[in-house]
Amino acid sequence: MILPFRRRALLGAALALPAVAPRLAVAQPTNPENTLVMELKDGEVRILMLPELAPRHVERIRTLTRQGFYNGTAFHRVIEGFMAQGGDPTGTGTGGSPLPNLPAEFSPPSRARFLRGTCGMARTQDPNTANSQFFIMFAPAPFLDGQYTIWGRVVSGMDAVDKIKRGVGQSGIVPPPPDRIRRMRVAADQG
Template structure:
């Protein structure tokens, strides 16, 4: 009986540790219409996930706008240099900046771009992702294997669906919505 109790206690500890590790890979974005919780894909894009967590922990994503939002495609944000609504926001440059950290090498995977998938934005160079990311409104198979998948929305997609859409072919947004606060871990 004592062996069974010890084994059971060990399973509880293991389950508890798994929950702690999992909580560390959750990102919460507070939007005007509610929180969005993203499960980060540390197993497929560890360098990109670490970058997002580092920037979020420093508060770099707080008040950063969704500068490019295309109906039926995606909402892009994360330009910490030119996209902060409270400091340094420049609509003509939003989407061209990143962070002060170096660009990241691509971490492509077989994870598909589905509704709710979070991917890293980049320039034409596959190794140019830095701080910007996007959330898919709908599947985008043409992105598979071309962009790094960093996570998936696990709750709050209804708030993502309410992000203000852009005008024009490139989805530029006038008076854009923003990420009010971005935090790492279980909330």
């Protein structure tokens, strides 16, 4: 059957997609220096850090991880259908590292969005107060786009993130005992 040119071109493009789609579906090669391995009670989570979006925040996460700062810290605020927040050594949502706060590195929505698996930095009302606390998105949240720093995205193990113990009410404060990061390391640091 001979199709009109336009339909042939579209059909040809559609037939070519299966050859392209598998390449797109294959996980990007990751740089071990920009990959975090987070051990949770329900499995391992791998996070690709994005220094091209937030170089200072990625360096902070990498530094604190190498210091063992995140090991044993709680997910103190977990809201069903929204996000899981951790990285506070006090487990209250008011603590941080001894390092100074970071200036915002917000990305325009055309460059990065808060989607399922996106990792962002928590902060106060002041945009330049990110320190050590971070959150992982359970679902898209476009109202955060351009308002919080995006520093990474989960590339495997989202099923373990989905099993983090949820908090209560709209505040999402987790009753004791909260789930904790058992261990977090930079993939380049084997062992």
